[in-house]
Amino acid sequence: MTPRIDALQYANWSEKIFRQMRAGGVDAVHVTITYHENFRETVLNIEAWNRWFERHPDLIFQGFTADDIDLARNTKRTAIFLGSQNPSCIEDDIGLVEVLHRLGLRFMQLTYNNQSLLASGCYEADDTGLTRMGREVVMEMNRVGMVIDMSHSGERSTLDAIAYSTRPIAITHANPASWHPALRNKSDRVLRALAESGGMLGFSVYPHHLRGGGSCSLDEFCRMVAETAEKMGIEHIGIGTDLCQDQPDSVVDWMRAGRWTKARDYGEGSADNPGFPPMPDWFRDNRDFGQIESGLCAVGFSPEEIGAVMGGNWARFFRQSFGAAERPDQEVAQ
DSSP: OOOEEEEOOOOOOOOOHHHHHHHHOHHHHHEEEEEOHHHHHHHHHHHOOOOOOOTTTTTTTESTHHHHHHHHHHHTTEEEEEESSSGGGTOTTTTTHHHHHHHHEEEEEESSSSSOOOOOOTTTTSSSSSOOOOOOOOHHHHHOOOOEEEEBBBBHHHHHHHHHHHSEEEOOOOOOOOSSOTTBBBBBHHHHHHHTOOOOEEEOOOGGSSGGGOOHHHHHHHHHHHHHHHHHHHEEEEEEOBBTTTHHHHHHOOOOOOOOSSSOOTSSSTTTTTTTTOOOOSSSSGGGHHHHHHHHHTTOOOOOHIIIIIIOOOOHHHHSSSSSSOOOOOOOOO
8 A cells, every 4th residue: 555645734733633643544744843943943843843752652753764654654653754844944054954954854945935045935026046055055955865845936946946956856735826826836837847857746735725715625626636647747746735733823924924024924815814714624634634535536546546646656756855865976886
């Protein structure tokens, strides 16, 4: 059987959620541990996760390599892979990429909506692409084995990252803009380039990324997955729910505004809908992954294709991505 993998969650973590992961048969989850936090604050967040791992070793453990997906399946636990949704954690020091990788960070977005030191976010009026530092950090992430995530980045910056990176990149949580034109969703041009380079797209169930918001039906969502599979190829798609379970609205304010503004930023929300939007009734928590599988079956996916989308493709991508890149002068032992 293929694993179940979710390429992005940012929940208000608790034993309840960890048990729901197990009830849903979720073998691995990429979790956001930091948004606008600096390096020291990010380390404190890793310390907090260390406490979760100590308290619940029967439910979760920290994943470092793709082999940990197999370990999770064999021990009936969930492997937790750490990631950042902004490069604030490396401050202006490229050396911290390797430090954080050694601590277990396996994903880093080059932007979170706004311009960063590395690239332009999807909310900026002018997308100038990868910066000088951005190109250097992409090379360093390629070298150590940290996945470049462009989920919140602008069009040109995303295309630049795809072109400049020597390893396939990921868009861990977004949907096609042709299906629902949210600022965070991705154009067909980006999706084609992503697939041609060997990258991965994780489909989001966050309501602002869905046609119809929380009222989007499972059938609509799964038909969108099928249409995207036709465009990109089945091997380049997976699930990245962007599940923000049990979070208070103060957290979405931190995600959107951080420390960069004194005003309240509504992101993809509005003054009338400022907080977390209601989830669709077919995906409330980790116990509902089976509903997505059933929906994919109903729109014509084969069992093998369902396995690939629900985790097999991510498992392959993790295996290709998490190890250090071989140097050109390295000889493979015979």
